[in-house]
Amino acid sequence: MNAEQLQKTLRASQYAEQVLSLHSTFLEQDYAVDQFQYSLTTEKIHQLVQETLANLADEIQWMKAIRILRARLMFRWIWQDANQLTNVVTLTQELSDFADASINAAKEFARVPLLAKHGEPVGYNGKVQDLIVIAMGKLGAQELNLSSDIDLIFAFDEQGETNGRKCIDVQQFCILWGQKLIYLLEHITADGFVFRVDMRLRPWGDGSALAISHIALEKYLSQHGREWERYAWIKARVVSGGKEGDDLLEMTRPFVFRKYVDYTAFEAMREMKAMIEREVARRNISDDIKLGAGGIREVEFIVQVFQLIYGGSKLELQDRQCLVSLQHLGEVGLLDEQAVIDLEDAYLFLRRLEHAIQALNDQQTQSLPTEKDLRNRIIETLSFATWEQFLDVLNEKRSKVIYQFEHLIKEKGCDSPAENFSQLEQQLDDLLDEHAKNLIHEFWYGHAIKKLPAKAVQRLKEFWPHLIEAVLQSDQPQMALVRLMPLVESVMRRTVYLVMLIESKGALQRLVKMATVSPWICEELTHYPVLLDEFLSMDFELPKRKDLEDSLRQQLLRIEIDQVEDQMRVLRLFKKSNVLTVAASDVLAESPLMKVSDALTDIAEVSVTATLHLAYQMVAKRHGYPLDAEGQRCSLQHIAFAVIGYGKVGGIELGYGSDLDLVFIHYMDEQADTDGQKVISGFEFAMRVAQKFMSLMTTQTLDGRVYEVDTRLRPSGEAGLLVTSLKAFEQYQLKSAWVWEHQAIVRARSIAGETTLRAKFEELRCKILTLPREEQSVRQEVLNMRQKMKDHLGSSKEQKKDGIFHLKQDAGGIVDIEFMAQYVVLAWSGTNPDLAHYSDNVRILEDAAKAGCLSSDDVSALIQAYLSERAESHRLALANHNMQVSAADWHDTREVVCKLWQRLIDPTATFALESE
Structure with a gap:
C-alpha cells in the first residue's frame, strides 16, 4: 500500500474517509491500490457492473450491490485524481461509462416484473x-x-x-x-x-x-x-x-442543427446568459466556477453557439464533447489558435477544480468553499502553496474565458445602423416616389402592426434600420423595398427570421439583391416563408442529385403511408425550396444555363420518383400486388410501372415555371388479380397508381402544388387511357401515331420507375425514331405543325409591327431550333441511328455535326442562339415577365436561326424579319 497516496486521497476527500471506514476491504481488492495507475476501459466497467449484479433477483440485494460498487469506484477515482494518476478526459469518460452500465442494468432489472404483470x-x-x-x-x-x-x-x-x-x-x-x-x-x-x-x-x-x-x-x-x-x-x-x-x-x-447558417443562436445565448447572471446574483454565487463569469458554462456556450450557427453545414461541429468541438472550431477557422489554447486550458483547469470541490463530500456543487480546512484540502489536491496563489491562477484563466465570451457576444450587433437611422431614413425618402412612401406609411400604421405582440414590434423596429441600410446599397432601392415589403409583413410574426437577418448582414444583402432581380423569388418567399430557412442557408452551389434523393427520402421516411397531407407538404416544400436554391445560384453565382436546367430537371425527377413510389405503396396497401406480364409478383422492388418525361423534362431543359409533360406505361398482366384482400385487376391497379400519382403531384394545397402535369401526349391524347401497357404503347406508335407524335418522342425519356421497363422503353423509343422515313414527307409534316403553332401561339401582326418578338414561338425563336433538331432525328436517324440516342437539343445537334448531317459552323451557331434565347427565357421567368421581348435586340440571333430554317426545312421561306 502506498501510504503517501492514501494520505493525499483522504486529505482530498472527507467522503473517501467515510467510504474507507465503511469498506476497509477496498484497499485489499486485487484491482485497487496497485491498479490505480491504470485506466478502466468501457468494456471493463460494463463487465464489473454485470459481474456485481449477476444472479441477483432480490431488489434490496441488487440495490445494495450496485451502491457498494459505486462507492468502490468513487474511492478509486478520487485516489487517482488526488494523486494525478488520471486526467480530466479519462476520468469523465470512466464516470460516464459507469453511468451507462448502471442505467442499462437498472433498465433490465426493472423490466422483468413489468413483463410478468402486463406482458x-x-x-x-x-x-x-x-x-x-x-x-x-x-x-x-x-x-x-x-x-x-x-x-x-x-x-x-x-x-x-x-x-x-x-x-x-x-x-x-x-x-x-x-x-x-x-x-x-x-x-x-x-x-x-x-x-x-x-x-x-x-x-x-x-x-x-x-x-x-x-x-x-x-x-x-x-x-x-x-x-x-x-x-x-x-x-x-x-x-x-x-x-x-x-x-x-x-x-x-434538424431541430438542433439548422441547414442554414443560424444566427438566432446568438440571441438565445444572450438570453440564457442573462438568465444565468440573474440567478447568480439572486443566489450570490459569483464564486460558482460553473455558472459564474468565466466559468465552465461560458466555455460551453462559446463552443455551442458556433455549433448551432454552423453545425448544419459543417458536420464536424456536431460532436457532443466540448474539447473535441473546440479543436474543430480551430481547424475550420472559426476560432484562432490562441483562443482555442486559452479556452482548452481554462476548461481543463476548471473541470479538475470541479472534481476537487465535489470530492470533498460527494456533493453536486461548483462553489468554492468558504471554510479554511476545505480550502486547504483543495489547494493541496491542486498543488498550490496558498489560497491566494490558487485564486490568482483561477482568476487569470477565468479572465481569458470572459474575454472570449464578451468578444463573441459584442462582435455581433455592435455595428447596428440604428445610430444613424434618421440619416438613413432621409436618404431613402429622397429616393422614393409618393406610392412607395404611402406603402411604408400604411405598413407602419396599419392594422397588422397593431395586432402584433410587443416583442414582435420591438424586433421589427430593430430590423427596420438594417433593411433600410441594405436597400440603400442596392442599385434600385425603391424596387427592392417595394418588393420586400410584402415579405416583411408575412414574416413579422415569425421574429426568428428577423433575428436571422439582423445577425447576418450578408444574408440580408443577398435578399435585397434577389428582390431587385426577381419578383418571382420574392413572391415565393412571401407566400411560403418557410422557404426563408433554405434561402438563408444557401451556399449558392447547385444541389447534387444524390443529395436531393437523400434529403427527400429522409423527410418521407418518418411519415406513415396513410398520412397523405404530410407527404404532400414534404413534396411541395422539397420542390419549392430546391428550385429556390437553383434560382439563387442562377442569379447570385451566375451558374451556367445548362447546369441550371440539369439541376431543375433533377429536382423534378427526384420528385416524380418519390411520388410514384408513394402512389404505388398506397394502392398496394389497399389492394395487394399485381403480376407483371411474365407472371412475376410486382412488389415494391419490382413495380412494373414507369413514368416517361416528354418536352422540357424529357429534354433535360426545365425552366422555373415549366410544367411536366408525362406519360405512364406499365408492364403488368392487365387481367390477373392482385393478391390483397380488396382484389382488383392489374389494369385497374395500374390506373389507380397513375391517378394517385396525379393527385399527389397536382392537388392544390396551402403549400401550392408540386408540379402542373400535362398527360395529353399519351396515346390518343385526352381521349386515351391515362396509363398504357408497353405493348399497347408500341402498337399505337408503330401503327397509329401521327408524325408530330414521333416528333414528341424525340424529346421523350424514361425518368422514373422499374429499371427493366425503363430500358425496354428506351429500346422502343430508338426503334420508333430510326424507322425509315421519306425526308420530304417529314419536312412537310414538321413545317405544317410549326405553322399551326405560330398561328396560335406566336405574336400577332400588330405586335410584330410594334417590334415585339416572342422569344419562344415567333420565327427565329426557341421552337424553330427545337423543330430543326426533331427534323434531324426523324429524317436522318434511319441511316444514322446515333442521332436517336439523346433527347436534349444540344446533344442532338452536336451528333448531327459528328454524323456530317449539318456543318460544325451551323451547329455551333444554332447552339449559341439556342442557349442565348433559353438563358433570356430563364431571366424573364425570374422577373415574372412573359416571353415577349424587343425584336431589334434579337435581330442577329434570329437571322442565324431563320437562315438555317430556310436551308433545312423551308426553302421557300424568306428572311424578312423587319417587315413582319
Missing part, C-alpha cells in the same frame, strides 16, 4: 417496444463529473398496448419502466445512492408524461421546441434503445 409492450407496427433512454448534459457528452446527477429523457418508438393479463398502453408501460429505473438508481439507502436522476429536460418539463413517443417528440420539437432546448439537445446521446433510439436521435438533428 410485452407491442406497438401498432407489431414490434415489441423498447424503452429508449437518452442521456443529456454531461452524461450525453460523456463528460460526467465526480458527483454529477444524470439528465435523462425516456422515449419509445410507437404507441400500442401490452399483450399480458393486465393490458396497459405502451406509454404507461414505459412510464412505469422509467419510474422503476429512477428508483433503482437514486433512492437513498444505508449504502447511499448510485446517481441522482434529473428528468426536467423532457418535453414540457416537470408535470408532463415521463416517457414520450417518437412522433410526439418530433411534433413537440417542430412546434414547441425552444432555443435553449437546441443547446441541450447538442449533447443528447442514446444510452439504450437500439436502432429505434438511433432513428429518434437522428430525427432531432
Whole structure:
C-alpha cells in the first residue's frame, strides 16, 4: 500500500474517509491500490457492473450491490485524481461509462416484473417496444463529473398496448419502466445512492408524461421546441434503445442543427446568459466556477453557439464533447489558435477544480468553499502553496474565458445602423416616389402592426434600420423595398427570421439583391416563408442529385403511408425550396444555363420518383400486388410501372415555371388479380397508381402544388387511357401515331420507375425514331405543325409591327431550333441511328455535326442562339415577365436561326424579319 497516496486521497476527500471506514476491504481488492495507475476501459466497467449484479433477483440485494460498487469506484477515482494518476478526459469518460452500465442494468432489472404483470409492450407496427433512454448534459457528452446527477429523457418508438393479463398502453408501460429505473438508481439507502436522476429536460418539463413517443417528440420539437432546448439537445446521446433510439436521435438533428447558417443562436445565448447572471446574483454565487463569469458554462456556450450557427453545414461541429468541438472550431477557422489554447486550458483547469470541490463530500456543487480546512484540502489536491496563489491562477484563466465570451457576444450587433437611422431614413425618402412612401406609411400604421405582440414590434423596429441600410446599397432601392415589403409583413410574426437577418448582414444583402432581380423569388418567399430557412442557408452551389434523393427520402421516411397531407407538404416544400436554391445560384453565382436546367430537371425527377413510389405503396396497401406480364409478383422492388418525361423534362431543359409533360406505361398482366384482400385487376391497379400519382403531384394545397402535369401526349391524347401497357404503347406508335407524335418522342425519356421497363422503353423509343422515313414527307409534316403553332401561339401582326418578338414561338425563336433538331432525328436517324440516342437539343445537334448531317459552323451557331434565347427565357421567368421581348435586340440571333430554317426545312421561306 502506498501510504503517501492514501494520505493525499483522504486529505482530498472527507467522503473517501467515510467510504474507507465503511469498506476497509477496498484497499485489499486485487484491482485497487496497485491498479490505480491504470485506466478502466468501457468494456471493463460494463463487465464489473454485470459481474456485481449477476444472479441477483432480490431488489434490496441488487440495490445494495450496485451502491457498494459505486462507492468502490468513487474511492478509486478520487485516489487517482488526488494523486494525478488520471486526467480530466479519462476520468469523465470512466464516470460516464459507469453511468451507462448502471442505467442499462437498472433498465433490465426493472423490466422483468413489468413483463410478468402486463406482458410485452407491442406497438401498432407489431414490434415489441423498447424503452429508449437518452442521456443529456454531461452524461450525453460523456463528460460526467465526480458527483454529477444524470439528465435523462425516456422515449419509445410507437404507441400500442401490452399483450399480458393486465393490458396497459405502451406509454404507461414505459412510464412505469422509467419510474422503476429512477428508483433503482437514486433512492437513498444505508449504502447511499448510485446517481441522482434529473428528468426536467423532457418535453414540457416537470408535470408532463415521463416517457414520450417518437412522433410526439418530433411534433413537440417542430412546434414547441425552444432555443435553449437546441443547446441541450447538442449533447443528447442514446444510452439504450437500439436502432429505434438511433432513428429518434437522428430525427432531432434538424431541430438542433439548422441547414442554414443560424444566427438566432446568438440571441438565445444572450438570453440564457442573462438568465444565468440573474440567478447568480439572486443566489450570490459569483464564486460558482460553473455558472459564474468565466466559468465552465461560458466555455460551453462559446463552443455551442458556433455549433448551432454552423453545425448544419459543417458536420464536424456536431460532436457532443466540448474539447473535441473546440479543436474543430480551430481547424475550420472559426476560432484562432490562441483562443482555442486559452479556452482548452481554462476548461481543463476548471473541470479538475470541479472534481476537487465535489470530492470533498460527494456533493453536486461548483462553489468554492468558504471554510479554511476545505480550502486547504483543495489547494493541496491542486498543488498550490496558498489560497491566494490558487485564486490568482483561477482568476487569470477565468479572465481569458470572459474575454472570449464578451468578444463573441459584442462582435455581433455592435455595428447596428440604428445610430444613424434618421440619416438613413432621409436618404431613402429622397429616393422614393409618393406610392412607395404611402406603402411604408400604411405598413407602419396599419392594422397588422397593431395586432402584433410587443416583442414582435420591438424586433421589427430593430430590423427596420438594417433593411433600410441594405436597400440603400442596392442599385434600385425603391424596387427592392417595394418588393420586400410584402415579405416583411408575412414574416413579422415569425421574429426568428428577423433575428436571422439582423445577425447576418450578408444574408440580408443577398435578399435585397434577389428582390431587385426577381419578383418571382420574392413572391415565393412571401407566400411560403418557410422557404426563408433554405434561402438563408444557401451556399449558392447547385444541389447534387444524390443529395436531393437523400434529403427527400429522409423527410418521407418518418411519415406513415396513410398520412397523405404530410407527404404532400414534404413534396411541395422539397420542390419549392430546391428550385429556390437553383434560382439563387442562377442569379447570385451566375451558374451556367445548362447546369441550371440539369439541376431543375433533377429536382423534378427526384420528385416524380418519390411520388410514384408513394402512389404505388398506397394502392398496394389497399389492394395487394399485381403480376407483371411474365407472371412475376410486382412488389415494391419490382413495380412494373414507369413514368416517361416528354418536352422540357424529357429534354433535360426545365425552366422555373415549366410544367411536366408525362406519360405512364406499365408492364403488368392487365387481367390477373392482385393478391390483397380488396382484389382488383392489374389494369385497374395500374390506373389507380397513375391517378394517385396525379393527385399527389397536382392537388392544390396551402403549400401550392408540386408540379402542373400535362398527360395529353399519351396515346390518343385526352381521349386515351391515362396509363398504357408497353405493348399497347408500341402498337399505337408503330401503327397509329401521327408524325408530330414521333416528333414528341424525340424529346421523350424514361425518368422514373422499374429499371427493366425503363430500358425496354428506351429500346422502343430508338426503334420508333430510326424507322425509315421519306425526308420530304417529314419536312412537310414538321413545317405544317410549326405553322399551326405560330398561328396560335406566336405574336400577332400588330405586335410584330410594334417590334415585339416572342422569344419562344415567333420565327427565329426557341421552337424553330427545337423543330430543326426533331427534323434531324426523324429524317436522318434511319441511316444514322446515333442521332436517336439523346433527347436534349444540344446533344442532338452536336451528333448531327459528328454524323456530317449539318456543318460544325451551323451547329455551333444554332447552339449559341439556342442557349442565348433559353438563358433570356430563364431571366424573364425570374422577373415574372412573359416571353415577349424587343425584336431589334434579337435581330442577329434570329437571322442565324431563320437562315438555317430556310436551308433545312423551308426553302421557300424568306428572311424578312423587319417587315413582319
